[in-house]
Amino acid sequence: MSDIVIQVESLSKVYRLGTTGTGSLRQDLQRWWTSSILRKEDPFFHSPGNETQRHGKNQLFKALHDVNFEIKQGEVWGVIGSNGSGKSTLLKIISRIVRPTYGTVRGKGTISSLLEVGTGFNPELTGRENVYLSGFILGMNKLEVRQKFDEIVTFSGLERFLDTPVKRYSSGMYVRLAFAVAAHLEPDILILDEVLAVGDTEFQKKCLGKIKEVSHAGGRTVIFVSHNMQAVANLCQQALWLNQGLVQEQGVADKIVNKFLLTTQQNVIKQRWDNPLEAPGNEFVQFQSVELVPHLLTDKMPLDVRVPFTVRFRMKNLVDKSLLSIHLGLYTSSGDCVLTVPSAAGVYREGMLAGECTIPGNFLNDGAYYISLYVLAGTAPVYDLESCLTFDLEDYRGDESGWKGKWWGAVRPLIPFSVALQDPVLY
Amino acid sequence: MVTKKNGTWDWEIVPQTTWLGVSLSELWSYRHLIIGLVRRDFLLSYQQTVLGPLWMLFQPVITLITYVLVFGKLVGISTEGIPPTLFYLTGIVLWNLFNDSFLSTCSIFRDNVQIFSKVYFPRMVIPIAQMMSQLLRFAIQFFLLCLITTYYVMFTAWTAPTSLQITAIPLIVILIALLSMGLGMTVSVLTGKYRDLSYIIGLGIRLLMFLTPVVYPINYVEKKWRWIVQLNPLTPLFELFRYVLLGKGLVTPQQVVYSVACVGVVLVVGILTFNKQGDKLIDVV
Known part of the structure; x- marks a missing residue:
């Protein structure tokens, strides 16, 4: 069995809506005065709906609740779920941007996260300078960027525009350069959030190919959040389905994706x-x-x-x-x-x-x-x-073969296929 | 399921935030980012300008002319025999370092929320890079000061102090930079949480300038009020800076020790607050 590189244990994230402040000192003081001294309702917070619960005087919102999973070396995981199910929060915790409220994440090896395309890009700087700066921000060192520089430029296809400030780039060019930098990161664990929703079809293909290459050839572990179920089913071996902060199911990607799709669309016969x-x-x-x-x-x-x-x-x-x-x-x-x-x-x-x-x-x-x-x-x-x-x-196989993996193809007709022993093999 | 002993993991993310936040070795591994950010700041300030980096000299020169006219000619503050140009320029250059570096550190959380919420790197990288950018600007302005001093020595009757203790200058500069960084980091956490504080800070820093011997020598202050100005840890550093460069300044070793202690306390408080509270702040900004 391969090694576990990320272990997530009873991870919870609670946002305390009431006490984190209103952003203005005057309002905070006023709130403290009304709620603590006068013992009245919080004047700045009204309950938005049933996903919050009352906990004492504070409003709590559970973005993640008791999430457990383990990721092995070289696996590609897809995280799926409807909007607001906690996918991004999970990625943010694993990539050390926010801290969990309870629970632990343990891991091995370096980790890089790409929660948006073009983090750290500055529109005033030239393409060349941005490649370096964005590389540094994503955790590369100077030597790595220098070694990869030509590869990055070729991948983006923007050789001619390298010394132009990126504010003069078209949005597609901008995204291509940004993704090119990110694609050449070489962490042990790569975290991707919905980055494939950009660029033209050809470029998307390029990106998908790169991710496949990274995980297959490089043996790297990838965690991937997407609303594109096709991409998740194609790229990922394993999937984690989050529903309102809870793990609904985890397992083989195709199956999870199918189940997820089924709940989002009811059978109408x-x-x-x-x-x-x-x-x-x-x-x-x-x-x-x-x-x-x-x-x-x-x-x-x-x-x-x-x-x-x-x-x-x-x-x-x-x-x-x-x-x-x-x-x-x-x-x-x-x-x-x-x-x-x-x-x-x-x-x-x-x-x-x-x-x-x-x-x-x-x-x-x-x-x-x-x-x-x-x-x-x-x-x-x-x-x-x-x-x-x-x-x-539903699937039905009889029991003629032990294989229970996904049966590939759009159709599964019963086509005769016979194999018989005709001549004894003599050599 | 395979269970592992804790010792075999490389890293662990737990709910508790730490005071120190980052180890020096981790910070060192991000040195290229720091240099990259300093480079970015430098390039950005003068992108698409005609004068380019000369703007760094433009602001102190204009301020200098104003001060010479207003405080020197109109108000008539005595500069104790030092040419007014030199007197004011030393103050301006050093004050700019404190002022700019403090103000740029103050708004770290607000300015970088886009990056902070999308990618991890030790947050300390940003204030350090800010400080280094400001030190670079200071170096350029200081060069101007040196040029003008040379002019005065060569072409006027004024003579520079004979025993130049040049070694004190980098120390003063670093102390001021650290003080502004420490103060700025504490304030950055507060302004991240309470936006309205940033208005008070702009006002506060302008008032602080008049409690610092920038446009007047400490001697000019009446004896019975002098302690107020001397309570400001910047005062001994400014006086020492003028004493070393121009030979006039009122400062005792005790006052310098007081300043150093203040810088130490402010810096430690700043770093601890920044790491401990900054971590939680990401949820709020």
Whole structure:
């Protein structure tokens, strides 16, 4: 087993909203006078909601509550969770910016954190000077920056602009240079917060590649916070899911990401609009219902990869003799299109249309999916019913193999694959 | 789960804040950052200006002309036979060091909150870099003072004191720099928490200037009020500076010891407050 490089033990961070001060001496004195001498309510603080709790006279906000985990050498961890779940607070504590209220973090080796792109950059200085200064701030020494300088410049692709003040850079150039410096840090542990949300697609790819390279080739440990679930699932082996300061779950990244996505979007397998005013549609068509019917053998069987299911919909055609065709789009929860199925085009009279399309079992891979319906007249789009059904296909493997890791690919059809012994091996 | 003994970890983050905050060896490993920050300050002050670093001399020269006209000609404060230009310039140069270095240290938390909340390095790096920037500026202004002194020695009847104890000058300068840093660090914690204090500080420092022999010699103060001015730990240092450079100054060894002790206390209080409270301040700023 590899070594543990970071151990987080019952870590909590409590922000004391009431007593940290109001930022002005006059107000603090006034508050002290009213609350301590006159024993009245704090005039400057009103409870914002239910996530705070009353503790004596002070308002406490638990940004993190009893967080425990251990990270081993060379692992890439993703930290996920909705806004305000404590992800950034956790990173700030590990990178020594704020102190925890309770608990301990222990670790081995040097640590560098990148909580924003361009920390320590000064717009007045030239690119060259900023590379040095920002390198120093991030913890490199002069020799390291000098050795890496050419590499950093090449990575950023800004050779020609090095002696221009960065305030004249475009924002993309600025970010590229800043990330280039950061990417060439060589700490044992690297902490990244949402830095991939910048730059163009090509540059993002470059960044992702760099992170992979750092963790795989360099054997370095990376902690990575992102709202981009695809990136977390791709880059990270392990994930930590925080929910309102508590660890909801930790484990293999793909699984955690899937579970997290599921809670953020509820399964919708049936929708019906009885009131025509509320029904989705326009002057050409109007939907009445859409539903997903799994062909389950028993009631208690979960909807898993073996089960065929039928998508049924009812739709009013409001224009006589229109040439209509309905397309069904099946997407993974992250928005990649798995397939589209067009119905044959037909000329329909005014009235109710009913349609159904069956997706076979043993065809899709496990995961979360959604379905959209598109109505076309000829080739012109008439109406799009986006993500009207969302559902989750559970994994099912039987027990033919012991392997329980993620089954790769968007689909998992039963394709015959036979291997047989034909001739005895003689050599 | 693998459990480890405490001894095998390289570092540990615990809720308690420390008084000392940073070890000297850690500070040493950030020496490049300190130099980088000093360089940045120097480059930034004169980016896109016509005169460039000459501005560092512009401010003391203008102040000097004002003082010579107002205090020398209008008010008529005696400079005890020293050419007024030299007398005022020594005061201005030394006061600028204290004033600038104190004021720039005061607003550390407010000015650097962006960096402090995003990346870790020993926070002491910033006041040290500030002090070094100010010392650099002082060196340039001091050079001007030397030039003017040379002029007076060569082209006027005024003669410089014969026994120059030049070694005292760096000591005085360092004591003043440390005093302003210590004071500034204490105040920086307060201004970080209470923004309104920064207004009082601007006022306070201007009043302090008149309690320091910058524009008058201590001899000029009436005997019965002199103790008030001498309570100020800056006074003996200013008088000593003039005594060493210009040969006139009223200072006793006891007063210098008093100053040194004050600098020591202020510096220790400053460092401890800065480390202990500064850590908590990040949650508040």
